[in-house]
Amino acid sequence: MATSTATATREAIPVRVTTGQAPGTEGTMTGRVIRYALIILFLVMVLMPLYVLIVTSFKHSANVTASEAWSLPRSLTIDGWQAAWKSLAPPLGRSLIMAVIAAILSSILGSLNGFVFARWRFPGATTIFTLFLFGMFIPYQAIMIPLQGMLIDVQSQPGMGWFDGIWKLIVVHTIFGIPICTLIFRNYYATALPNEILEAAKVDGAGMLRTYTSIVLPISAPGFVVTMIWQFTSAWNDFLFALFLTNRNNGPVTYALNELAGGQNPNYPQIMAGVLVASLPTLLVYILLGRYFIGGLMSGSVK
Amino acid sequence: MAALYNGSSGTFLPVKEGDDAMATVTFDNATRVYPGASKPSVDQLNIEIEDGEFLVLVGPSGCGKSTSLRMLAGLEEVNSGRILIGDRDVTNLSPKDRDVAMVFQNYALYPHMTVADNMGFALKIAGVDKPEIRKRVEEAAKILDLSPFLDRKPKALSGGQRQRVAMGRAIVRSPQVFLMDEPLSNLDAKLRVQTRTQIASLQRRLGVTTVYVTHDQIEAMTMGDRVAVLKDGILQQCDSPRRMYDHPANVFVAGFIGSPAMNLMEAPVTDGGVNLGGHTVPVERDAMKEAGKQVTLGVRPEDLEVAEDGQGLAVTVEVVEELGADAYIYGSTEQKLLAATGENAGEVPFIARVDGRRPPKKGALIHLTPKAGHVHVFNAESGLRIGD
Numbered sequence: 001m002a003t004s005t006a007t008a009t010r011e012a013i014p015v016r017v018t019t020g021q022a023p024g025t026e027g028t029m030t031g032r033v034i035r036y037a038l039i040i041l042f043l044v045m046v047l048m049p050l051y052v053l054i055v056t057s058f059k060h061s062a063n064v065t066a067s068e069a070w071s072l073p074r075s076l077t078i079d080g081w082q083a084a085w086k087s088l089a090p091p092l093g094r095s096l097i098m099a100v101i102a103a104i105l106s107s108i109l110g111s112l113n114g115f116v117f118a119r120w121r122f123p124g125a126t127t128i129f130t131l132f133l134f135g136m137f138i139p140y141q142a143i144m145i146p147l148q149g150m151l152i153d154v155q156s157q158p159g160m161g162w163f164d165g166i167w168k169l170i171v172v173h174t175i176f177g178i179p180i181c182t183l184i185f186r187n188y189y190a191t192a193l194p195n196e197i198l199e200a201a202k203v204d205g206a207g208m209l210r211t212y213t214s215i216v217l218p219i220s221a222p223g224f225v226v227t228m229i230w231q232f233t234s235a236w237n238d239f240l241f242a243l244f245l246t247n248r249n250n251g252p253v254t255y256a257l258n259e260l261a262g263g264q265n266p267n268y269p270q271i272m273a274g275v276l277v278a279s280l281p282t283l284l285v286y287i288l289l290g291r292y293f294i295g296g297l298m299s300g301s302v303k
Numbered sequence: 304m305a306a307l308y309n310g311s312s313g314t315f316l317p318v319k320e321g322d323d324a325m326a327t328v329t330f331d332n333a334t335r336v337y338p339g340a341s342k343p344s345v346d347q348l349n350i351e352i353e354d355g356e357f358l359v360l361v362g363p364s365g366c367g368k369s370t371s372l373r374m375l376a377g378l379e380e381v382n383s384g385r386i387l388i389g390d391r392d393v394t395n396l397s398p399k400d401r402d403v404a405m406v407f408q409n410y411a412l413y414p415h416m417t418v419a420d421n422m423g424f425a426l427k428i429a430g431v432d433k434p435e436i437r438k439r440v441e442e443a444a445k446i447l448d449l450s451p452f453l454d455r456k457p458k459a460l461s462g463g464q465r466q467r468v469a470m471g472r473a474i475v476r477s478p479q480v481f482l483m484d485e486p487l488s489n490l491d492a493k494l495r496v497q498t499r500t501q502i503a504s505l506q507r508r509l510g511v512t513t514v515y516v517t518h519d520q521i522e523a524m525t526m527g528d529r530v531a532v533l534k535d536g537i538l539q540q541c542d543s544p545r546r547m548y549d550h551p552a553n554v555f556v557a558g559f560i561g562s563p564a565m566n567l568m569e570a571p572v573t574d575g576g577v578n579l580g581g582h583t584v585p586v587e588r589d590a591m592k593e594a595g596k597q598v599t600l601g602v603r604p605e606d607l608e609v610a611e612d613g614q615g616l617a618v619t620v621e622v623v624e625e626l627g628a629d630a631y632i633y634g635s636t637e638q639k640l641l642a643a644t645g646e647n648a649g650e651v652p653f654i655a656r657v658d659g660r661r662p663p664k665k666g667a668l669i670h671l672t673p674k675a676g677h678v679h680v681f682n683a684e685s686g687l688r689i690g691d
């Protein structure tokens with residue numbers, strides 16, 4: 001598009017073609033206008049729902065109608081936000097505990113596994129690694145019912161009554177996070193951890209665990225950023241496991257949000273505010289740690 | 304041993320209580336075959352290294368020198384044969400139980416630790432208490448001029464400093480054996496020569512048995528008490544540098560040791576000697592019995608003299624390299640020349656050292672004869688040395 005426009009107008013402004021600008025900045029005014037117009041169009045399409053979310057959350061529930069969905073609120077109120085916070089605060093806390101613990105556990109396990117698969121080879125390592133990878137492709141729906149049954153069995157053992165709600169989710173998310181964390185760490189260590197350093201540690205007298213804690217772990221920060229963000233987000237956003245394994249009294253925020261939205265007489269400002277509240281933590285994680293995320297991904301693959 | 308540890312460097316390095324065994328190293332038919340390889344990378348290696356000796360393993364790339372060192376370190380499995388340190392059979396021990404310290408080619412410093420932590424890591428694992436670690440690290444740092452850098456990370460050091468940290472990491476442990484895998488190959492030429500001398504003198508001062516791997520035969524000759532030449536996983540010769548230079552055991556060693564390389568050529572056997580360019584070079588009669596009709600004759604460039612016209616091997620000068628006091632001429636001759644590896648090679652020049660003040664001109668035809676007693680004769684078939 002831009003190229004053809006540039007060709008058509010080249011005679012009029014020949015200088016522009018030969019100024020040696022960086023790629024992507026060449027082209028004419030028209031080309032640029034079209035390019036930006038398209039970008040803005042797509043941006044609007046993506047951000048439209050978010051706009052509706054935000055404006056509706058500040059409206060009075062009586063003023064929410066289909067015909068006025070697009071208009072700005074006639075008078076601002078934070079009733080919706082207050083109501084949403086009131087009903088979502090406890091599940092938000094549970095989600096936070098669940099996602100943080102699950103992310104930490106699966107990252108640590110993934111890091112241990114990745115180290116062994118990358119640098120402490122044992123007979124059959126390749127086969128076992130392949131089996132690990134299979135774990136990433138298991139559809140959760142397929143295993144949900146036996147998983148549910150098994151966890152209830154565990155819970156019904158004497159003294160295991162506390163094992164419910166987010167504790168189940170912590171176990172499940174930790175386990176299902178292991179394959180991807182293992183893969184990420186294996187690739188990270190294969191490039192970022194020179195063999196000689198491990199051999200030096202061996203000669204210095206360090207065993208496997210000592211090598212891991214003293215040598216491998218301290219240089220694992222980029223890998224941990226990637227897996228922590230990944231695992232935090234996927235545990236936080238999960239709804240399917242929450243639906244099966246928890247209830248309204250012990251479930252995470254995704255479950256509570258569903259409850260909030262599912263009533264007979266939906267309070268739209270409250271729902272919209274609730275959606276925003278529930279998605280804020282993952283948003284914050286990306287905004288604050290996003291560049292480390294990209295850096296970590298790169299250091300595992302390209303370096 | 305103990306006396307050596309407490310020697311010239313004062314309080315440096317503790318006495319090993321009850322573990323005063325001589326740190327000899329013995330390779331006893333040690334063999335390493337990599338999985339899937341058709342022939343061994345190290346084939347029945349037999350070397351006995353004395354306590355406190357500096358042994359250099361040298362050879363072209365792929366000759367098995369690094370593998371041998373790694374077998375001694377415990378980083379490479381020994382498929383058959385044994386390795387002993389002192390009287391201990393360490394063949395199946397893990398590296399940490401062997402009491403060896405290793406310096407790696409790329410130093411392998413721990414990037415997240417300071418210099419002091421790098422050097423003290425092994426002691427920390429061994430459970431030595433902190434003040435003692437600090438003391439030993441500081442003493443080693445003093446020896447290696449690293450005292451100002453103890454709190455820096457390896458990233459903030461120059462190549463030479465990193466190399467010294469790697470040395471320090473080995474010294475601090477006061478192990479029974481030092482293992483060094485081409486520790487100088489990442490330094491620039493000038494620093495390499497300096498460090499070469501420093502390592503050699505440090506080793507003599509500490510008196511710790513050392514096995515040193517290099518591909519550089521000059522390093523081998525200048526540093527080692529003894530030098531072991533390997534080729535294709537097989538030990539060719541293990542001798543003092545002098546002996547190695549004067550009495551190479553076979554054609555390969557003859558060509559590998561010495562720079563510029565020894566001239567090797569095919570020569571027919573005659574009465575009382577060997578024919579070189581139509582003239583007889585005298586060789587011991589007894590030795591020639593096993594020679595057959597043809598031998599490989601070796602003469603080092605500095606063992607040649609310019610003879611009267613027609614009185615030796617005729618060489619056409621192609622290149623003259625003037626080094627001041629000496630000059631080397633590179634030329635061609637009728638005699639069939641052999642490459643250092645003992646195989647036929649098309650483009651091997653004939654090299655001779657001549658007086659640097661009166662070098663022949665390029666294109667000149669000169670006649671050269673070997674100095675008496677400075678020819679090396681090898682069996683043309685087996686490549687083995689004939690006679691003394």
